[in-house]
Amino acid sequence: MGDSGDGQKVVEAAWGSRAERAEAARLERARRHRLAQQLAEPHDGVVTRAMLLGEGLTRGQIDVELRHGAWIAWGRHTIGVTSEPGSRAPWWAALWESGRRSVLDGVTALQAAGLSGWNEPLVHVTVPNDAHVRDRSGVRHHFLRQRGECIDTGLRRTKPHVAAIRAAQWARSDRQAATLLAMTVQQRLVSKERLLEHWDSVGYSARRQVLHDVVRDVCAGAESLGELDFAVVCRRRSLPEPTRQAVRLGERGTVYLDVEWEELGVRGEIHGFQHYSGTAVIDDALRQNDVGLAQPGTVSLQIPVLGLRTCPDRFMAQVERALNEARARRAAG
Numbered sequence: 493m494g495d496s497g498d499g500q501k502v503v504e505a506a507w508g509s510r511a512e513r514a515e516a517a518r519l520e521r522a523r524r525h526r527l528a529q530q531l532a533e534p535h536d537g538v539v540t541r542a543m544l545l546g547e548g549l550t551r552g553q554i555d556v557e558l559r560h561g562a563w564i565a566w567g568r569h570t571i572g573v574t575s576e577p578g579s580r581a582p583w584w585a586a587l588w589e590s591g592r593r594s595v596l597d598g599v600t601a602l603q604a605a606g607l608s609g610w611n612e613p614l615v616h617v618t619v620p621n622d623a624h625v626r627d628r629s630g631v632r633h634h635f636l637r638q639r640g641e642c643i644d645t646g647l648r649r650t651k652p653h654v655a656a657i658r659a660a661q662w663a664r665s666d667r668q669a670a671t672l673l674a675m676t677v678q679q680r681l682v683s684k685e686r687l688l689e690h691w692d693s694v695g696y697s698a699r700r701q702v703l704h705d706v707v708r709d710v711c712a713g714a715e716s717l718g719e720l721d722f723a724v725v726c727r728r729r730s731l732p733e734p735t736r737q738a739v740r741l742g743e744r745g746t747v748y749l750d751v752e753w754e755e756l757g758v759r760g761e762i763h764g765f766q767h768y769s770g771t772a773v774i775d776d777a778l779r780q781n782d783v784g785l786a787q788p789g790t791v792s793l794q795i796p797v798l799g800l801r802t803c804p805d806r807f808m809a810q811v812e813r814a815l816n817e818a819r820a821r822r823a824a825g
Contacts, residue, residue, distance in 0.1 A: 524549060524553060524557070525557075525562070525573070527544075527547055527549070528544060528549075528557075528563070528571075528573040529573055529574060531543050531544070531547065531573075532573045532574060535580075535581065535584045536577055536578030536579065536580040536581040536584065537572055537573065537574035537576070537577030537578055537581050538566060538570050538571065538572050538573070538577060538581045538584050538585055539570075539571055539573055540569045540570060540571070540588050541554060541569055541571060542569070544571070554571070558571070566581075566585045566589075567585060567588070567589040567628065568589065568626075569588045569589055570584070570585040570588050570589060580604070580647065582615055582630065583596055583600060583604060583615055583647055584647065586615040586617050586628065586630075586631045587617065587647070587648055589625075589626070589628055589631075590617050590619055590623075590625050590628075590631070590633065591619060591623060591625060593619060593620050593623060593639075594617050594618065594619045594623075594625075594648065595617070595618050595639055595642050595644075595648045595649050595650055596615070596616065596617060596618075596647060596648065596649035596650070597616050597617060597618035597634060597639075597649065597650045597654075597655055597658055598616035598618075598634070598650075598655055598658045598659040598662050599612045599616060599655070599659040599662075599663075599672060600612065600614075600615050600616040600617070600649075601616070601649035601650045601651075601652070601654075601655035601659075602652060602655050602656060602659055602672070602676060602681060604647050604649050605649070605652050605655070605681050606679065606681060607675065607676065607679060607681060608679065609675065610672070610675065613630070614630060614631065614632045615630060615631045615632070616631075616632050616634065616658075616659075616662065617631055617632070617633055617634070618633075618634045618635075618636050618639055618650065618658075619633055619634070619635060619636075620635070620636070620637075620639075621635040621636060621637050623635065632662075634658075634662070640654040640658075641653075641654055642654075652676065652681040652682040653682045653686045653687050653689075653690040654690065656672065656673055656676040656681070656682055656687060657673075657687070657690060657691055657694060657703075659672045659676075660672055660673050660699065660703055660706075661697055661698065661699055661703070665802070666699065666702045666801075666802040666803075667774055667798075667799070667802045667803060669699060669702065669703065669706065669802075670702070670706045670709075670798040670801060670802050671773070671774075671798065673687070673703075673706055673707060673710050674706075674710050674798060677710050677711070684710065684711040684712075685711070687707065687710070687711055688707060688708070688711040688712075691703070691704075691707045702801065702802065705801050706798060706801055706802075709764070709797050709798060709801060710798075721737075722734060722737055722749060722751050722760075722762065723737060725800070725804065725808065726808075726811075729808050729812070731808070731811060731812055731815065732753065732815065734751040734752055734753055734760075735752060735753055735754045735755065736750070736751065736752045736754060737749065737750070737751045737752075738750050748761050748762055748763045748764055749761070749762040749797070750762075753815060753818070756815060756818035756819065756822065757789070757790040757791065757818055758790070758791045758793070758811075758814045758815055758818050759790070759791070759792050759793070760792070760793040760794075760795055760811065761792070761793070761794055761795065762795045762796075762797050762800060763777075763794065763795070763796050763797060764797055773796055773799070774796055774798070774799040774802070774803065777794040777795065777796055777799060777807075778799075778806060778807070778810070780794055781793050781794060781807075781810045782810070785810065785813055785814055785817065788821075791814045791817075791818065793807075793810060793811060793814060795807050
């Protein structure tokens, strides 16, 4: 027994008491966590295993934190080290998990450049067409031969003029495509001239005709609205042409096309892209028009020019309804 006690004292002298060892372990874990959080701060709460190993942590130490649930594995390379990662953390993870040649692209690249007012459930990442990447929940990989012009520091991403056209081509609908282009220019992420120049250099596009018109609506402003001959649109649908049609300048420089069927008391204002602040603009206009059509008297329809480009049938159906009801009132009165 005496020998056993003496041996314990020797161990404690060499390694410290149990309490001292526990305190040393606690301090070491605290140091580890501070280090990880410092590394993660520029990346909204995530790091790579390589970053942690580069700062002297061992694979065993990293695995201990993962097993205890203090850190969360976001993939083969990415680790979340904070309880509340920031909004850009999924972008960093998507890049790290997709390889060194990957870049954020499309609407995600626009959001990284400052696009606001757009909710996108997927992270869009472009990789070379010969890349081998794992499918990842919440990430859409686009395999392209050429990345286009990119920003290769920080969050790697395509430049806004490239990202805007790709976002429009990858959008779920023509309406979303038009809205994204309008918002990108409206929020000054790219100049009209740069966007138009890049669009003219694009080869194949599944939405070529729609985007051709929309890009010019967004970039040419009053000229494009003037070229949009509303009378032609009416003739195509066997509707009477308006008795008055003119491009006008409104508050804050807002340009719109003013049309009117004076004898029937029906008028319309076709608003330019300056009115776009989100995807609800077209639906709001359709809803307001329905309310106006239900009221007696003069009817004034609101028609976003990009709505007329992307869903003309719905707006022209409202025009037809307004004209038919005005004729009926006139015949009855």
